[in-house]
Amino acid sequence: MPHFIYSSFIRLPLAIRILLIALMVILTFGFIISILEPHNFPTVFDGVWWAVITASTVGYGDYVPHTIPGKVTGIILILTGAGFLSTYFVTLAAAAVTRQNDYLEGKVNFKGEQHLIIIGWNERSRELITALAEEHKGVSIALIDETLRSNPSPGEVHFIQGRSNQDQVLLKANIRKANKVIITADQNRDELQADMNSILSLLAVKGLNPGVPCIVEILTSEQVANARRAGADEIIQTNILTSSVMIHSISAQEMVTSFLDLLGHLNGRRLRLMPAKEFEYEVTFTDLSALLLKDGMLLFGIKRGEETFVNPPHPFSIDSDDELIVIA
Incomplete structure (x- = not known):
């Protein structure tokens, strides 16, 4: 005793x-x-x-x-x-x-729920965290990174130090209660190695929480299919986006500058998808564009299955299963 x-x-x-x-x-x-x-x-x-x-x-x-x-x-x-x-x-x-x-130092477990997990610390994730902190003050953010030794934004994120493809690190970020996961590419590595690391992190995330939406940044087009097989809900090919802007800058520099200025001056507006079934069937793109414009929304594209139509030719009929790409 x-x-x-x-x-x-x-x-x-x-x-x-x-x-x-x-x-x-x-x-x-x-x-x-x-x-x-x-x-x-x-x-x-x-x-x-x-x-x-x-x-x-x-x-x-x-x-x-x-x-x-x-x-x-x-x-x-x-x-x-x-x-x-x-x-x-x-x-x-x-x-x-x-x-x-x-x-x-990222050693304390995150206890919140319905939060956003960002994997990888870089300029893109920094801008994302800053924008979310300004415009969505109620969003809880957990940042996972293995290169940092201390929290880069103590007032805005909960930092978890470690490799994002390890279960214990993801569990420290409370992955099972997360609302969404964003995986950014490590551009300090070889592009193929960075994509493989992102896909490995995606597999670990989906293994612990199969239903959580995952947005993955992929650098090489060859790994897009593998990312989809691993369960990516959205794939961002940053190299293709950057290359497209650079190609346009060769022939029309002023247009590219205007486009970048437009992205930076949306004034809180956001791209969003709206289901077309909210409106009358058999309506045309032109009619629907005028209707949405009265509500302060700019319609500039249609998503139909895996295809996307930007400023489609007139007349273009809207199906009930279509999704509207608008700035609202």
């Missing part, structure tokens, strides 16, 4: 152990002083009160021992109880500092 109590006591956190010892010392000395000087300390609670005040070195003076045994008891209490209490508060302060350091 004593060994069981000792083993259970040793397993407790250090701060709890020191607090229990300090409480035991205070209760013991409070009981002793009430026995030694019953006239000055009528109840055990008065003795405990005196022990707390004395051990904390406050010393109100409302209860004071007058006999030699009582004063000796007070001296012993100061030498022992004050030490334990001081150690307790120092331990609490050290634990708070350690906890804060662990948070900044």
Whole structure:
């Protein structure tokens, strides 16, 4: 039995152990002083009160021992109880500092739900986090990266340090309760190696939470099919987008500049997909465009299955299964 109590006591956190010892010392000395000087300390609670005040070195003076045994008891209490209490508060302060350091270094588990997980720290993820923090203040973001040693945005994201293709790292980010996952490519690696790493992270994510929507950045067109097989819901081919802009800049630099300015001045508007079934059937693209424009929405494309039609030729009939690409 004593060994069981000792083993259970040793397993407790250090701060709890020191607090229990300090409480035991205070209760013991409070009981002793009430026995030694019953006239000055009528109840055990008065003795405990005196022990707390004395051990904390406050010393109100409302209860004071007058006999030699009582004063000796007070001296012993100061030498022992004050030490334990001081150690307790120092331990609490050290634990708070350690906890804060662990948070900044990405060692603390994320406890939130319905959050966004961003994998990889780079300029793209930084811009994404900044935009979300400004326009969607209620969104919780968990950032996973193995190259960082501290949280790059302590006020905006919860940082998890580690490899995103490891289950324990994803579980620390509470992947099973996540609302969406964005996997960015590590452009410090070879493009093929970066894509393989992104697909491996995608497989790990889908293995732990098959239903979570995943947006994956792929650098090489050869790996797009593999990303789809791995379960990617959306694939962003940044190299193709960049190449397209560069090609247009050769023949029409002013147009590219205007296009980039347009992207930067949407003023909070967002591209979105709307189901066409909300509107009348057999309506044309031109008629629907005029109708949406009255509500402040600009229709510029139609998504029909796997095909996308941007500014389709007139007349272009809208099917009930189509999706409308609008800026709203």
